Amino acid sequence: xxxxxxxxxxxxxxxxxxxxxxxxxxxxxxxxxxxxxxxxxxxxxxxxxxxxxxxxxxxxxxxxxxxxxxxxxxxxxxxxxxxxxxxxxxxxxxxxxxxxxxxxxxxxxxxxxxxxxxxxxxxxxxxxxxxxxxxx
Numbered sequence: 001x002x003x004x005x006x007x008x009x010x011x012x013x014x015x016x017x018x019x020x021x022x023x024x025x026x027x028x029x030x031x032x033x034x035x036x037x038x039x040x041x042x043x044x045x046x047x048x049x050x051x052x053x054x055x056x057x058x059x060x061x062x063x064x065x066x067x068x069x070x071x072x073x074x075x076x077x078x079x080x081x082x083x084x085x086x087x088x089x090x091x092x093x094x095x096x097x098x099x100x101x102x103x104x105x106x107x108x109x110x111x112x113x114x115x116x117x118x119x120x121x122x123x124x125x126x127x128x129x130x131x132x133x134x135x136x
């Protein structure tokens with residue numbers, strides 16, 4: 001696996017529950033994420049501290065968060081990755097609470113599939129989740 005593919009994979013695996021990678025080992029101090037969805041809609045630009053806060057919030061809200069890299073294509077220093085996230089919504093995320101005694105079940109399972117590339121490439125994706133939580 002190329003150095004670039006490995007970095008892309010590690011950056012995604014940090015979302016997973018129990019991952020022990022340190023973001024500073026993968027990202028530069030000047031890191032800027034230009035495709036993170038903003039809670040109020042649209043897209044936000046996050047620095048490394050902001051990105052770490054979003055990942056930490058996800059870890060608190062979703063248990064058994066799993067990341068699967070489905071495919072990677074690299075050319076030079078550019079990497080495109082198709083990935084899938086799966087998690088159970090068991091905490092609070094964006095003010096949406098999923099308590100263990102929810103009327104429709106103990107927790108909600110969500111799956112997100114995404115293809116992401118370099119900063120030049122943008123991203124596309126689909127998600128499925130509990131319609132009672134997310135309206136999808």
